[in-house]
Amino acid sequence: MTSIALVFPENQNRFWLFDAGEGTQHQLLRSKLKLGKLNRIFITHMHGDHLYGLPGILSSRTYFEGADKLELYGPPGLRAYVEGVLHYSEAHLNYELDIRELDRDGEAFDDGRFRIVAGELSHRVRSFGFRIEEHPRSGQLDLAYLASRGAAPGPLYGKLKRGEDITLPDGAVIRAADAVGPGATGRIVTILGDTVKCENAARLAQGADVLVHEATFGIGLEEKAALYGHSTFLQAAETAAAAGAKRLVVSHISARYDDVQVQALIEQAAAAFPLIEAAYDFKEIFI
Secondary structure, rough: OEEEEEEEHOOOOOOEEOOOOOOOHHHHHOOEEEEEEEEEEEEOHHHHHHHOOHHHHHHHHHOOOOOOOOEEEEEEOHHHHHHHHHHHOOOOOOOOOEEOOOOOOOOEEOOOOOEEEEEOOOOOOOEEEEEEOEEEEEEOOOOOHHHHHHOOOEEEEHHHHHHOOOOOOOHHHHHHHHHEEEOOOOEEEEEEOOOOOOOOHHOOOOOOOEEEOOOOOOOHHHHHHHHHHHHHHHHHHHHHHHOOOEEEEEEEEOOOOHHHHHHHHHHHHHHOOOEEEEOOOOOOOOO
C-alpha cells in the first residue's frame, strides 16, 4: 500500500500526500508528521492500494488543531467515492474539503511558489503522475552591504528580493543586482502512479531532482508487467535515464521480493541508471 509525503520544513512542516493506501493514518502516527499540517492530497488512481486509507485520514483530520482547508486532487470518480463514504459513515468534517477531479493532462494548480502538472499514464484504470515544479528562488539579501548603505529592514527589502531597485530617504539608490545574491533554479519532484513504460512518464520526469517510479516486477518479467499495467525495475531505470532525472527511487515493489532480491534488482537496473534506490517504510529523502 502506497503513500508518499512531500514535506516543507521551511513552512512549519506542512506537507502534501501522494496516495493514501490502507493503513496510511496508522503509519502517520508512527512518524513526526501531523494531520493538522496536511493541506493537499493527490490520488494517482482509484485502485484500493492507493486510496483505501483516504476516508480514515479525512475523518481523523477533524480532530487535529489547526486543520484548515484541504484540497484533494485525483481522477474522475474520486468525488463520488469520498462523498459516498462520508455520507454512509455519517462522518462530519469541521474543515472545508475541496475535491478537484482531473480529466486531462495539464496544470493542476499554481500557488505562486509551486506548480503541479498532472499527466495521464498507462494502467488498467486511469492513472496520473504528478510533476511538482518549484518556481525559481531569488537570491539571499546581502545584509552587511545593506547595513553599510543605511538601509533598514522593512518593505524595501521585499522590493529588492523581487529584483526592484530602491531609493532610500536620503535619495541614495541601491540596485537589486548589488544587494541580492544569485538566484537558484527551482527544484522538481516527479511522483508517478501505476504505469507501464510510456512517454508521459518520461515527460513528467524531465530533469527531475527526484523521480519516484513504480517497479512492481523484476527484470525479465516485462510481458507480465505489461499485462497487469505495471513496470519492471529496468523499465523504471530506463525512464529515469531518458528523462535526464538526477535521482530515481523505485516504489510499489511486489511483496514476492525480499530485501536481498530487491538489492540484486537495484544493482542490475543500475546499469541503465546508476542513481537508483529502493523505497521502504519511513525512508526520508532530502531535496
